[in-house]
Amino acid sequence: NAGVTQTPKFRILKIGQSMTLQCAQDMNHNYMYWYRQDPGMGLKLIYYSVGAGITDKGEVPNGYNVSRSTTEDFPLRLELAAPSQTSVYFCASSDNPLDPQFFGPGTRLTVL
Amino acid sequence: KNEVEQSPQNLTAQEGEFITINCSYSVGISALHWLQQHPGGGIVSLFMLSSGKKKHGRLIATINIQEKHSSLHITASHPRDSAVYICAVRFSGGSNYKLTFGKGTLLTVNP
Numbered sequence: 001n002a003g004v005t006q007t008p009k010f011r012i013l014k015i016g017q018s019m020t021l022q023c024a025q026d027m028n029h030n031y032m033y034w035y036r037q038d039p040g041m042g043l044k045l046i047y048y049s050v051g052a053g054i055t056d057k058g059e060v061p062n063g064y065n066v067s068r069s070t071t072e073d074f075p076l077r078l079e080l081a082a083p084s085q086t087s088v089y090f091c092a093s094s095d096n097p098l099d100p101q102f103f104g105p106g107t108r109l110t111v112l
Numbered sequence: 113k114n115e116v117e118q119s120p121q122n123l124t125a126q127e128g129e130f131i132t133i134n135c136s137y138s139v140g141i142s143a144l145h146w147l148q149q150h151p152g153g154g155i156v157s158l159f160m161l162s163s164g165k166k167k168h169g170r171l172i173a174t175i176n177i178q179e180k181h182s183s184l185h186i187t188a189s190h191p192r193d194s195a196v197y198i199c200a201v202r203f204s205g206g207s208n209y210k211l212t213f214g215k216g217t218l219l220t221v222n223p
């Protein structure tokens with residue numbers, strides 16, 4: 001099993017550009033999460049999904065969108081990149097919301 | 113406000129030392145997680161606790177619900193234990209899906 005995979009590992013964007021961060025898991029988990037990690041801060045939940053077709057906002061959703069068309073994939077979309085979105089983004093999944101989460105390796109995004 | 117505080121922020125130890133990292137939280141919780149973030153960035157879940165104590169190898173996690181406090185202990189520390197250790201809690205009465213994370217404790221174990 002590959003677990004949770006994320007692409008790309010690194011990306012530099014210019015202000016106003018858009019991009020999609022990819023996340024996939026092969027553990028047949030229903031629950032998937034997107035977090036951002038800023039220097040010196042705890043992880044913050046951006047969006048989460050409880051199953052294919054069902055998504056909801058987390059703590060810091062502004063500037064992001066998600067979709068969940070399959071159990072395996074949970075892409076995160078940045079429409080108009082801003083310097084405040086410079087961060088490391090982690091995708092995670094779990095079998096149910098009370099279980100430990102499995103994390104992907106992260107995507108380091110810089111917006112200049 | 114629901115908060116998670118970790119101490120210390122940074123910890124340097126010599127190989128073989130006993131390590132303690134602390135986590136305190138502001139209100140009642142339904143579960144507490146300890147995670148390890150490697151220098152390369154990957155995050156791994158170590159423990160999930162709702163009461164008592166759990167042990168895995170040289171790692172021990174304890175929680176005191178009344179005092180709203182948890183500790184992560186590492187016995188016979190080794191340089192490969194060098195990492196950021198993160199505490200995260202699910203507050204009672206809140207969303208089942210939301211974990212609140214501490215800022216992490218950076219542990220460096222020197223040979």
